[in-house]
Amino acid sequence: MRISPATKVGILTLISLIVLTLGIMWLKGRAISAGERIEVAFHDVDGMRPGSAVQMMGIRIGQVEEVIPVIGTDESYVTVKFVITEDGIKIPHASTISIQQSGIIGEKFLEITPPQIQTALLPVTNNIKTLVNEGAPVELLAGNEYITVGEIKSAEIVNTKTLTTIQQENMRTPYVYKIGYIITKPGILIPEDSIASIKTGTNNPKLRLVPPKDIIAQISSTGKYTIVEPIRLKRFFDVQLEAAIALQETNDKINSLLSEESLGDLKSILKNTKQLTTEATATLSLATELLRSSKTEIDNIAASAEGLSNKMIVLADNLNKIVGDPEVKNSLLSTTKSIQKSATSISEMLGDPKIKETVDLVNISAKDLSEITSYINSMTKDQELKGRLDTTLVNLNDSLDKLSVTLDSVNSLSSEEKTNLKEILEDSSEISENLKLFSDKLNKRFLLFRLLF
Structure with missing residues (x-):
């Protein structure tokens, strides 16, 4: 066709x-x-x-x-x-x-x-009693709380020698826990050098991850996948340039530290350190010799301490026997009851209103006596007042002597003479009253005279 x-x-x-x-x-x-x-x-x-x-x-x-x-x-x-x-x-x-x-x-x-299995290493210590099981949750510290970000796939104990050199430097124990886990939560990127630990205290232990210091874990769970933004070459070169500048500054500081003056100081420090080490060695030698020569005295001190310890043990045993004696216990109980009864009686006495009033009066009297004593003390310290007081006392003694002589003379008078003396005193009193009246009248007339003129 x-x-x-x-x-x-x-x-x-x-x-x-x-x-x-x-x-x-x-x-x-x-x-x-x-x-x-x-x-x-x-x-x-x-x-x-x-x-x-x-x-x-x-x-x-x-x-x-x-x-x-x-x-x-x-x-x-x-x-x-x-x-x-x-x-x-x-x-x-x-x-x-x-x-x-x-x-x-x-x-x-x-x-x-795809999600890759990541590894967490923990040193084998007595703090971790149990190993986490497969399927146990993995938590990450984000902000101030822990969130579940994955699950454990494997857990085993391995020899530290099977690890890399860098890992061996971080692990100081002969064996380590090697835990493999996988991230199942989108938007999670585990920071490098995160610190791993096992959270115990529950039926199902869990693995916890803490970001390094000054690093906060970022979580952006938008969708089913974790998106990693690209880094442009310009930004990459800028970061490299910043790192180069920082390295240059570090080199400059190191060069400034390695100047001739700094090297001289460093040599001086090393020389002083060497001299100090020599002196310390000599001091240790002297201390060793001193300990060797004082061995007998040290042994005697140790023996004395041991004897004292034995005596203290015997003393403690005797005290235990004394405390365990029933008679001593009864005596102590009786004494305690007597003291309690006396304290109760004293409390009741102090609570009596009359006794309280008496105590208040005693306090007031003591206070007044203290004031009087203080006043007398102040008076005795005044020299002028002391002189006047001495003069007054002398005059008073003279007056009392004269009064005594006069009274003796009066007592020697006969009854008739005493009667005459009494009449004279009465007449003198009457004359004194009349003179007082005359003086009052004269004062009034003198006042009237002044008013008139």
Whole structure:
């Protein structure tokens, strides 16, 4: 059967259209197969475009279909849509998705890394009584609380010599716990050099991870996968430049420390240290010789201490016997009861209002007596007052002597003379009263005279 030219042209045109369509789809990054399509978000895709390869553990399993920027008022990001073209490929949960590059000027591609088993090492000590079981939770300190981020896959005790040199330096015990765990929570990146420990006290011990000092674990659980943002070459070179500048500053400081003056000081320190070591050695030799020569005295002191210890033991035994004697116990109880009874009686006496009033009066009297004593003491210290007081006492003694003589004279009088003396005293008293009245009248007249004139 012959094919007409028109049919040939149609078939050729159809094949050309199919090839053109496939070429355009390949250039656009469109996949023909109906594989799994996945959408993730990056803040920066670092120049990756549609059609870029999608790899898992170095094997191409798909390609990028779309790279769409999303500009928002609060947050901007880039949506990357890719398709898995290989049959039987399933991306595990919590896999890490990152943008990589083939060499310095190679093509960008999307790298998918399934969760890997990580290892935690703990020294074998008496503090850890039990080993964690497979399937036990793994917790990470994020902020101020622990969150569950994975589970344990294996746990065993191994010899420290089987570890790497760096790991052996961190482990000081002959054996270590080697625990393998896997991260199952998306958005979790375990910081390097995290400190591992086992949380006990529950039926199911768990592994806890604490980030190093001054590092806070970041958690961004948006979706089913862990997204790792790319680092641009400019940022990489900036970091390297900062590191080089810091290294240069360190070298400058080291050079300044290694100047001639610093080296001289260092030599002087070493010389002094050597001299100090020599003197310390000599001192230790003298101390050793002193201990050797004083061995007899030290032995005597030790023997005396041992004898004293034995005597103390005997004394303690005697005290125990005395305390254990029933008669001594009864005597102590009787004495205690008597003291308690006396204390009760004294308390009752002190509580009596009359006794309390008497005590208050005694306190007041003591206070007054103290004031009088203080006043007398102050008077005795005044020399002028003391002189006047002495003069007054002398005059008083003279007056008393004269009065005594007068009384003796009066007593020697006869009855008639005593009667006359009494009459004279009465008349003198009357005359004194009359003089007083006359003086009052005279004062009144003198006052009237002054008022008139």
